[in-house]
Amino acid sequence: MPSYIFLGILYFLPYSLNFPNDLAWRFLAMVFMTTFLIPLMGVLLLNFTKTISDLNMSNRKERFFPFVFISLFYIVTTYLFWQKFRFPPLINYLMVSMTLSIVVLTIISLFWKISAHAISISGAAGVYFALILQEEPSQLYLGLALSFALCGVVASARLKLIAHNSSQVWAGLLLGFLLNFIMILILNV
Template identity: 25%
Template sequence: MNYRKIANLLSWVLHPFLQPIYLMAVLLTMTTFAHYTTGMKFYLMWVVVLYAVVIPLLALGVLHSLGRISDFRVDDRRERILPLLIGAVCYVLCAVTFAKIPSAIFLRKFMVAAACCELMCLVVSLRWKISLHLTGMGALVALLVVMNIVGVGNMLIPLMVTILCAGALASARLYLGCHNGAQVLAGFCGGFAVALLAVLFL
């Protein structure tokens, strides 16, 4: 088996850009948000795709064309500052959009948590490299734990799947040599702690 190809596939399938989309898919099908109309679900998903994927990707393209980043993987921690700042702003704008829907307050909290995780990674990246992939997975695990506790849906299976995916992704990032053990662990624990605190207190 070509383990490098598998590791690369995991890195792309579980990319931080895609993680919010997976979470929204779970929320809109397996929780109380499943009662939204099809039109509302489409609108919410489009908002997340726009702010979590489309705008950040366009921003990376502009930064690359200006020579501010060397490639779209942004492996150099010093090149991560602007992309992370843009990502944080995008999540804040997404949260503001969700705030216009009174029943979507939980979704707004999730976007605020994502923005806080981006800012945490930005601050850390000033001095040290942290795993953005595992930060996102840690945040997802924290959010699913909260949903299980507050009872918005039975998130036990998605939580188990997410934990397994986090372990597989951590192994993939280590195998590819993108991070060391400390960077992977710091990413997961940091994402978990920041997302948990943001949802509970913001």
């Protein structure tokens, strides 16, 4: 989801990051690698070593360790973005917000199976909505509309696959949206 969020911002609000085109694409590749590819390889390794029984992590008790791994990786990535690379503040705020989402998801997974997919996609909608409220009217409305449409698709898919019940999906949608919306409103002043 961070790649989707940053792609939307680079496309719809390019002035907010002030990146030249070549740097923007290198940044997006770095985000994709550090927030998707490396965590994915970690989860695949956990599946290969039979630490988790399947990639869907259907068993709630098996979700904690992979989410701890992903949380730690996001924390390290956020730290590097903030302290070492000195990216524009909005990037740092977004990384803090998304990292907090993963950490909260990890904590909740100790007690209950909440939809990580719902938290993720609705978090993007929360980020876009907060940015729309803070920025001048922009093309970001299209990104927000697409995010809300994807929320419906993802929620329906999780229910259709019987991966979650409706309360797990709704809780994920609400948590992801509210957490990211509030964090961006507070941090990006």
